[in-house]
Amino acid sequence: MGMKNLEVVKRVLRQYYTKHGLPEIEQLERREIAIGEKSDKPVQRHLSFARHEDFLEFLQQKVPLSVHHSLAYYEAPWAPSTENKRLLSADLVLELDPDLQFESFAELLGYLKERALALVEVLESELGIKKYELWFSGNKGLHVYIKDKEYQELDPAGRLQVYFLFSLKNIQEENFLRTVEEKLLYLQTNPKIIFSAPELRFLKQLLRYLIKNFENLELINKWLAQEKLDKEAGKYRLQKMEKELYRNYLVVCRKIRTAWLRELGKEVLRAARFPLDRQVIVDRTHLVRYPGSLNVKGGFIKCRIEKHKIEEFNPFEEAVPVKDGKVLVEVKDKEKWKYYGISAAKNYVFLEANEAFVLICTGGAQYVRGELHV
Numbered sequence: 421m422g423m424k425n426l427e428v429v430k431r432v433l434r435q436y437y438t439k440h441g442l443p444e445i446e447q448l449e450r451r452e453i454a455i456g457e458k459s460d461k462p463v464q465r466h467l468s469f470a471r472h473e474d475f476l477e478f479l480q481q482k483v484p485l486s487v488h489h490s491l492a493y494y495e496a497p498w499a500p501s502t503e504n505k506r507l508l509s510a511d512l513v514l515e516l517d518p519d520l521q522f523e524s525f526a527e528l529l530g531y532l533k534e535r536a537l538a539l540v541e542v543l544e545s546e547l548g549i550k551k552y553e554l555w556f557s558g559n560k561g562l563h564v565y566i567k568d569k570e571y572q573e574l575d576p577a578g579r580l581q582v583y584f585l586f587s588l589k590n591i592q593e594e595n596f597l598r599t600v601e602e603k604l605l606y607l608q609t610n611p612k613i614i615f616s617a618p619e620l621r622f623l624k625q626l627l628r629y630l631i632k633n634f635e636n637l638e639l640i641n642k643w644l645a646q647e648k649l650d651k652e653a654g655k656y657r658l659q660k661m662e663k664e665l666y667r668n669y670l671v672v673c674r675k676i677r678t679a680w681l682r683e684l685g686k687e688v689l690r691a692a693r694f695p696l697d698r699q700v701i702v703d704r705t706h707l708v709r710y711p712g713s714l715n716v717k718g719g720f721i722k723c724r725i726e727k728h729k730i731e732e733f734n735p736f737e738e739a740v741p742v743k744d745g746k747v748l749v750e751v752k753d754k755e756k757w758k759y760y761g762i763s764a765a766k767n768y769v770f771l772e773a774n775e776a777f778v779l780i781c782t783g784g785a786q787y788v789r790g791e792l793h794v
Contacts, residue, residue: 421716425780426458428787430483432777433714435794436741437479442487442712444472450493450508454707455484460716462488462707468498487710491700493572502705510704512571512579514539514564514586515557515697525760532562533730539564539586539694540727546624546666554725556739558715561697562725563708576702583701585617588693596622597685601678611670620669623676625692627662629684631655639683714741719778736774745773747790749780756784 421429445451449470454462464484469475479487490497491513495506516535522528536554543549543564551567574582584590600619607613615623634640634655644654657675665672700706709715709722723739749771751757751764762775771779773792779785 421781421783422786425783425787426485428780428792429485429714429716429777432741432792432794433485434480434483436714437476437483439794440712440741441476442479442710445489445711447493448472448475450495450497452490452492452494452497452505452707453710454488454490455482456486457482457484460486462486465707466498466500485714485716487713488707489710491706491708492704507704509572512566512574512582513700513708514566514582514694515700515708516562516564516695517697517700518560518695520695523759528560529733529735532556533733535694536562536564537727537730538691542586542621542625546621554727554730555711556720556723556725556733556735557709557718558713558720558722558739559718563700563722576704579702579704580698581617583696583698585621586694587696587698588618588622588689589698591618593686593689597681597689600685601681604673604676604678604681607670607673613670613673615669615673620666622689622692623669623673624662624665626676626680626684626688627658627665629688629691630680631658631662634658639677639679642679643677714781716781719781736778740774740777741794742773742777742792743794745791745793746770747773747776747792748788749776749785750788751784752786753784756782760784 449468451468452465453467453469453475454465455467456462457464469478492505492510493508495508497505499505516532516539518528518531520531522531540552540554543552543566549566549568553565553567555563555565557563600622603613603615603619630637630640634651640654644651647654649657661672661675700708711722711724714721720735720739721741723735725733747770749769751767751769754764756779757764760775760778762771762779768788776785776787776790777792780787
């Protein structure tokens with residue numbers, strides 16, 4: 421980011437910190453705070469604040485470009501080494517961080533929304549997790565904060581299991597599906613077959629897929645005919661199997677057809693994978709962006725999203741620190757304009773403040789003149 425753009429962003433942040441501040445997080449006094457004054461990287465670390473008011477005053481004085489906090493709760497968060505900080509517990513955060521390439525920001529956002537809804541559905545239905553928060557990262561990710569206290573106590577090994585369970589990162593598709601199919605076949609004669617947690621999770625997703633697409637699958641019609649079931653009875657049986665899978669998996673798995681696996685396995689497995697950031701989940705000392713603070717790499721603030729409002733969430737309306745004004749900018753990177761769906765007929769363009777701010781932060785435009793109001 422050039423000096424002129426940096427000055428503009430810092431000016432906006434000075435207003436933003438003064439007018440809105442940042443929200444108080446749980447046990448602020450137990451957290452390490454880190455800031456970056458001229459870049460997104462949190463270079464000034466080991467900060468600690470006993471009171472939220474002191475933290476807000478610090479922000480107004482320093483006007484940092486980025487603000488981060490530790491996932492961990494420490495006995496002495498100001499200590500210069502992790503050992504001396506004395507870790508007590510740590511938040512568990514699942515960060516959706518896709519490694520796919522998207523042609524537009526709208527395409528990325530649609531993907532994040534779909535994956536986030538799928539992930540929280542799994543958390544609710546399979547792990548019984550009801551307390552969680554969804555946060556847009558301000559750039560290309562989405563965070564799911566698990567608020568259940570028992571998950572804060574997980575050690576790195578337990579967190580790694582969570583990562584593998586939801587990312588399915590350690591499996592090879594063909595081998596995995598072949599192994600599951602073989603176990604289903606062996607189970608007919610060998611009641612001692614053991615299924616791993618990822619395998620059971622996959623089978624649960626398979627059953628849920630069958631229930632969701634019950635009316636549209638030819639293999640369902642074949643199964644109903646073979647079992648001499650009408651549609652209502654067949655759907656009820658699948659729903660009962662899905663509900664009882666974890667509780668009585670040996671009985672349920674004997675009823676799962678390998679034909680379902682062969683036809684739908686790859687599609688279901690890919691949908692069951694979530695692109696999660698391993699370090700954020702496993703490393704309890706990891707720093708994450710502070711809620712409400714700017715992600716200068718994306719031009720948006722880290723913003724909470726209610727689950728029932730996620731479909732209509734629009735970062736340009738809800739996650740930009742500026743709200744009104746017209747700004748003249750010079751086009752610098754046309755690909756960025758195209759990515760965000762903003763048109764530019766000339767080299768110098770007047771834009772709404774929210775669009776201008778995002779392009780200024782991301783290097784798509786050079787600020788020329790105009791007011792940006794928080």
